[in-house]
Amino acid sequence: MLWRDARVRWIGGMLVLLLMVTGLGAWQSARDYGAEVARVTAAERARWLGQDAKNPHSADHYGLWVFRPSSPLAIFDPGTEPYTGRMVRIEAHLFNDAVYRAVQDAGPFDRAGLSDVSDVVGLVVPLVALLLGFAAFAADRExxxxxxxxxNGAPPGPLFAARFTALTLVLAVLVCLPLLTLGGVAIASLGTAGWQAWPRLLVWVAVQALYGAVFLLIAMIASLLARTARGALTISLAIWIALCLVAPRLATAGMEMVSPAPSYRETRLRIDGDLRPHKSAEASDARAQATLARYGVSDQQELPVDLRGLIMVENDHHAFAVYDRELGAFFAALAARDAAFGWAGLLSPRVALQRVSEGLAGTDFVQHAHFVWSAEAYRRAISERMNAEIRDNPQRDGRAMLAGPELWREIPPFAFAPLPLSRSLAEIRVPALLLGLWLALLAAGSIPLIRRLAP
Amino acid sequence: MAVEPVLALGRVVKQFGGRTALSGLDLTLRAGEVYALLGPNGAGKTTTINLILGFLKADAGEVRVCRIDAGTDPIAARARTAYIPEQVALYPGQSGLENLRYFATLAGLAIDRAEAETHLAAAGLAPEAWSRPASGYSKGMRQKVGIAIALARKTRLLLLDEPTSGLDPSAAAAFSGTVRAAAERGTAVLMATHDLYRVREMADRVGVLAGGRVAEEIDPRRYAHTDLERLYIARLSGAVT
Known part of the structure; x- marks a missing residue:
């Protein structure tokens, strides 16, 4: 009966079209990005392996680029990816920032405000749910x-349940089928290694359906309350504005007031302040003298190891500790803000959905931080290996140590293992529970209204 | 042993703001009985029906349908009641047949097409209209689908709010026959109406509603139409003065 309603056909058709156009556009971009990453990664590997014979420390400075592989579900929700960068330059001594932020390449469509599928789901699906549900009882009343x-004996409870179920099914078909189709295409055509893509897709789509059901319930409650369909629509739209437009801004502003973001610039200044004294000529001389004393020799030629290599190992270990302390605290503070933002889901289901969506899509800040530290671990492994090669092959009489392809081949390609789905689920448990709580509270709130249903 | 009444209203009071609609209404209706509630506009006829259906709650007194308190358990009371409102509204995009089956489904009844056609025929809707969209129905045709819905429910109590309003004379006569047939099957019928002519034809008892209560009960068969009308006007005047 619902499919015979032209309103349902038009609204549904437009929603499916919007989801497909947005999703296919994102899929095309992801495919291009994946192909580009594969091409540049192969070129970088060839460049690394094709280095001339040189001192291992020069090779460490020669460096290479590593890339963050995108989750296939990034076509739905790019999350923090457009803002955090997806490639890092690996080189000696430096914990570099991730660069290549997609927003830098954003076109006019991206700036229009509905640039990705999660935006469409977050804003348009509630609107569709409200348009489907506002007339459920108010139009019959009118x-x-x-x-x-x-x-004539229609029991209000089963009547409400039957209409809610029917409308939920319609909404689920309109939302889930395009999303599952797009997700399936993305999984089949994009790299999925380590992403547990199918379980992520199924949970992600189920959450979107749950979100739609929350707004359907809101519309049906408005329909129970209002005397006319127009009144129910007005109430529904006012709630949509409050929950989908106002509340997210309030949540963001509130978060900035309660827990301002730590300053990255100040963090970097502290790191520089810690590293600079350690790298001075005086400090290096002091460490060289201490090393000679530790080995009980007076000349570095008498050392069983290469002094320069040994000092570089010590310097790097000091830098690693500084990075761990300062950037570790910085990333931990941002992650804590993200976790706290999950509680803002109390303000609006859209806020809860935003956190849940990017977590399941594998594009949240936690995954970004994991990538940054994975790249840093890779950088440290290269530095450690190069330093060890120098340290363990002492050169006499001012000769410089040279290494060749055998050493370069010892360094494996960068392999990023995303955080598993179980970790993502743990990260999003608060906003996910809040989303469920919204549905449960609305369902509970509707019960007395259903019991009192009158024409 | 006394037969349990199908409908019992005892000392029912209902006020809207400062206005008293019902002020101690007593009314009892047994199986197979047709009771006509007569009264001018605003006398409280529709309020009485809304109280029986549980759409309104009495400020005092009790309303029982088959011993069920309609105030505290309106859903159970309505499960035993069929109801034809003054303005029968149907889903305009569906045919009369589809409307009948849909409303029956909402009430938890599954009726097949043949049964639905039987009820529509009994209600007097012409067969050529059964499959036409209800958007093209006249008020009388919609009323007949409402009657078919009520008949399909086979309940112990039938409530009619101005049932013959909008029906042409032949349809109204047929409707009278349908109501009497239902009563003969044991259905208790309460109808709120102005139609004195049909009241005399259908009702076993007539209650004149005035001042928020039944001012007088009349046996309509004892009076000719004109006498009944004169009596009704006199009772209303008496109630007012």
Whole structure:
């Protein structure tokens, strides 16, 4: 019966079209990015392996680029990816920032405000749910059919449940089918290594359906309360504005007031302040003298190891400790803000959905931080290996140590292992529970209204 | 042993703001009985029906349908009641047949097409209209689908709010027959109406509603139409003065 309603066909058709156009556009970009990453990664590997014979420390400075492989579900929700960068330059001594932020390449469509599928789901799906549900009882009340139905024994509870189920099914078909189709295409055509893509897709789509059901319930409650369909629509739209437009801004502003973001510039200044004294000529001389004393020799030629290599190992270990302390604290503070933002889901289901969506899509800040530290671990492994090669092959009489392809081949390609789905689920447990709580509270709130349903 | 009444209203009071609609209404209706509630506009006829259906809650007194308190358990009370409102509203995009089956489904009844056609025929809707969209129905045709819905429910109590309003004379006569047939099957019928002519034809008892209560009960068969009308006007005047 619902499919015979032209309103449902038009609204549904437009939603499916919007989801498909947005999703296919994102899929095309992801495919291009994946191909580009594969090409540049192969070129970088060839460049690394094709180095001339040189001192291992020069090779460490020669460096290479590593890339963050995108989750296939990034076509739905790019999350923090456009803002955090997806490639890092690996080189001696430096914990570099991730660069290549997609927003730098954003076109006019991206700036229009509905640039990705998660935006469409976050804003348009609630609107569709409200348009489907606002008339559920109010139109019957206005037309007079509710009086005839209730007066002839239609029980309000089952009537409400049947209509909610029917509308939920319609909404689920309109939302889930395009999303599952797009997700399937993305998984089949994009790199999925380590992403547990199918379980992520199924949970992600289920959450979007749950989100739609929350707004459907809101519309049906408005329909129970309002005397006319127009009144129900007005109430529904006011709630949509409050929950989908106002609340997210309030949540963001509130978070900035309660827990301002730590300053990255100040963090970097502290790191420089810690590293600079350690790298001075005086400090290096002091460490060289201490090393000679530790080995009980007076000349570095008498050392069983290469002094320069040994000092570089010590310097790097000091830098690693500084990075761990300062950037570790910086990333931990941002992650804590993200976790706290999950509680802002109390303000609006859209805020809860945003955190849940990017977590399941594998594009949240936690995955970004994991990538940054994975790249840093790779950088440290290269530095450690190069330093060890120098340290363990002492050169006499001012000769410089040279290494060749055998050493370069010892360094494996960068392999990023994303955080598993179980970790993502743990990260999003608060906003996910809040989303469920919204549905549960609305369902509970509707019960007395259903019992009192009258024409 | 006394037969349990199908409908019992005892000392029912209902006020809207400062206005008293019902002020101690007593009314009892047994199986197979047709009771007509007569009264001018605003006398409280529709309020009485809304109280029986549980759409309104009485400020005092009790309303029982088959011993069920309609105030505290309106859903159970309505499950035993069929109801034809003054303005029968149907889903305009559906045919009369589809409307009948849909409303029956909402009430938890599954009726097949043949059964639905039987009820539509009994209600007097012409067969050529059964499959036409209800958007093209006249008020009388919609009323007949409402009657078919009520008949399909086979309940112990039938409530009619101005049932013959909008029906042409032949349809109204047929409707009278349908109501009497339902009563003969044991259905208790309460109808709120102005139609004195049909009241005399259908009702076993007539209650004149005035001042928020039944001012007088009349046996309509004891009076000719004109006498009944004169009596009704006199009772209303008496209630007012």
């Amino acid at each position: 037309r007079g059919t509710l009086r005839l139905a209730l007066g």
